[in-house]
Amino acid sequence: MSLAAMQRDFARWLTDRSGTMTAWVDGAAHVGLDVYHNAYRVRLADCLHEMFEKTALWLGDEAFMAAARAHIDSSPPHGWTLGVYGDGFDRTLARLYPDDREVEELAWLDHALARTFEGRDADPVSADMLAGVDWDDAGLIFVPTLSIGQATTNAGAIWSALAAQEQPPAAAMLTQPSALLVWRQSFTPCFRTIETVEADILADAVAGASFGALCASLIDRLGEETGVAAAGALLGQWIGEGLIADIRHVGSNRIATPFMQ
Amino acid sequence: MTATPIAPFDGFGLGLRTPHYQDFLTSTVPVDFVEVISENFMIDGGRPRHILDQIRERHPVALHGVSMSIGSADGLDRAYLDRLKTLIDHVDPLFVSDHLCWTRIAGFNAHDLLPLPYTDEALDLVCANILQAQDMLERPMLIENPSTYLQFTADSMTEWQFLDAMCARTGCGLLLDVNNIHVSAINHGFDPITYLDGVPADRVRQIHLAGHSQGRDCLIDTHDQPVPPPVWALYAEACRRVGPVATMIERDDDIPPLADLLAELDMARAIATMDRRQAA
Numbered sequence: 265m266s267l268a269a270m271q272r273d274f275a276r277w278l279t280d281r282s283g284t285m286t287a288w289v290d291g292a293a294h295v296g297l298d299v300y301h302n303a304y305r306v307r308l309a310d311c312l313h314e315m316f317e318k319t320a321l322w323l324g325d326e327a328f329m330a331a332a333r334a335h336i337d338s339s340p341p342h343g344w345t346l347g348v349y350g351d352g353f354d355r356t357l358a359r360l361y362p363d364d365r366e367v368e369e370l371a372w373l374d375h376a377l378a379r380t381f382e383g384r385d386a387d388p389v390s391a392d393m394l395a396g397v398d399w400d401d402a403g404l405i406f407v408p409t410l411s412i413g414q415a416t417t418n419a420g421a422i423w424s425a426l427a428a429q430e431q432p433p434a435a436a437m438l439t440q441p442s443a444l445l446v447w448r449q450s451f452t453p454c455f456r457t458i459e460t461v462e463a464d465i466l467a468d469a470v471a472g473a474s475f476g477a478l479c480a481s482l483i484d485r486l487g488e489e490t491g492v493a494a495a496g497a498l499l500g501q502w503i504g505e506g507l508i509a510d511i512r513h514v515g516s517n518r519i520a521t522p523f524m525q
Numbered sequence: 526m527t528a529t530p531i532a533p534f535d536g537f538g539l540g541l542r543t544p545h546y547q548d549f550l551t552s553t554v555p556v557d558f559v560e561v562i563s564e565n566f567m568i569d570g571g572r573p574r575h576i577l578d579q580i581r582e583r584h585p586v587a588l589h590g591v592s593m594s595i596g597s598a599d600g601l602d603r604a605y606l607d608r609l610k611t612l613i614d615h616v617d618p619l620f621v622s623d624h625l626c627w628t629r630i631a632g633f634n635a636h637d638l639l640p641l642p643y644t645d646e647a648l649d650l651v652c653a654n655i656l657q658a659q660d661m662l663e664r665p666m667l668i669e670n671p672s673t674y675l676q677f678t679a680d681s682m683t684e685w686q687f688l689d690a691m692c693a694r695t696g697c698g699l700l701l702d703v704n705n706i707h708v709s710a711i712n713h714g715f716d717p718i719t720y721l722d723g724v725p726a727d728r729v730r731q732i733h734l735a736g737h738s739q740g741r742d743c744l745i746d747t748h749d750q751p752v753p754p755p756v757w758a759l760y761a762e763a764c765r766r767v768g769p770v771a772t773m774i775e776r777d778d779d780i781p782p783l784a785d786l787l788a789e790l791d792m793a794r795a796i797a798t799m800d801r802r803q804a805a
Contacts, residue, residue, distance in 0.1 A: 274630075300639065
């Protein structure tokens with residue numbers, strides 16, 4: 265027998281009960297093959313249900329499990345950890361619910377928060393590290409758990425209501441496309457929905473723009489007085505929320521690479 | 526590298542599970558060691574690693590893996606081993622173990638402990654993979670006997686013969702899961718005492734005790750029940766053969782209060798101690 269051929273046949277049996285796996289075992293062992301097939305699907309469905317808890321609450325268990333089955337059929341697991349099996353489930357939901365954008369965004373948020381939970385540690389900067397910083401040429405280094413996703417709906421408000429075991433609001437489109445900001449403060453995953461201006465400035469900052477360049481961009485958009493005030497407010501908020509891990513000299517560059525996931 | 530023997534350790538421990546984290550962090554839990562699922566801590570950071578660090582200050586820790594895929598015809602996953610080695614260097618574990626099984630082929634990962642045929646080809650492959658893993662991890666491993674739900678027509682030896690040859694060729698130790706022996710014995714109709722007599726007793730360094738469920742057509746290794754009487758009886762037989770080794774209660778689902786598991790651990794202590802007295 266070829267071990268590699270058997271293992272490939274076994275993998276096909278697990279995913280769709282096709283192939284020639286039954287040839288490797290005697291008739292009585294077909295019961296065992298069914299045990300492995302069922303265990304494979306149950307384990308993956310349980311993984312998705314645990315990782316996408318709020319999405320499951322929003323859809324209801326029956327609809328969620330139907331979506332999980334569709335994902336299991338189309339996306340066999342590849343990583344050694346089940347922690348990455350949720351990658352792409354938001355896209356499966358987007359395909360299944362093309363007219364309900366909040367479902368995809370809710371799933372993205374569930375997944376981002378779950379991944380943040382075990383992301384790399386980083387101590388945020390404290391206020392006493394800010395003295396003497398040359399802000400014009402200062403670059404902001406964000407905590408490694410930061411991720412940013414698109415928000416076109418009120419998925420953030422729905423998620424918060426479900427987390428608080430409150431009646432969630434009806435799904436609604438936002439008046440302006442925005443973003444979901446996810447990160448971890450100490451050991452606690454956090455998120456908030458941010459407006460377009462902050463999303464754009466944050467994307468520039470993450471891409472390496474100096475704080476001076478961020479100020480210039482805000483002044484361009486909001487005018488001198490409001491722009492400067494907005495820059496200070498954003499910096500204060502990011503530091504207060506533990507989003508910034510370091511401040512480094514980068515020069516007066518300006519990078520405006522989109523940073524949407 | 527030739528694996529050096531794993532030092533004997535005859536304590537009694539529990540698998541560390543999330544519902545009991547606070548118990549372990551805030552009280553003195555009467556265990557000699559804890560075992561954790563390696564993959565749950567092969568992560569970049571966050572609360573799980575922080576908790577493991579705190580518990581490691583109080584108890585020796587055994588690392589028990591489920592994803593090495595020691596029987597994969599594709600060979601080992603280098604990135605996986607690198608991550609495991611990083612965790613080993615950090616934790617300095619009592620044991621490093623995984624299962625006699627395969628989980629991965631051609632980029633597909635089943636996330637289940639899939640059975641191997643007991644053939645010369647599989648034995649050669651498993652031994653080569655264990656030797657490579659032990660080289661990379663710079664320490665000998667313990668390999669656990671699986672519970673299985675099928676047998677292959679190509680089998681040319683029994684599971685215990687396979688384990689005996691595997692230990693002799695690689696220098697690895699055995700993690701003897703007594704519940705798995707019981708489950709497989711019922712499912713495949715072999716005598717569990719013959720199995721215990723067939724495995725190399727001097728290679729056993731740890732014993733797992735767990736419960737199982739009755740499936741429609743066979744026993745299923747669910748780890749969601751207390752250790753049942755037939756498994757306790759088989760544990761007593763195992764103790765007579767392997768002598769004092771580490772013993773652990775392994776519960777993964779429907780996890781009860783810690784006190785219930787500690788009561789089961791007391792039962793294990795009583796059985797093992799009785800055997801040790803009789804041996805003396």
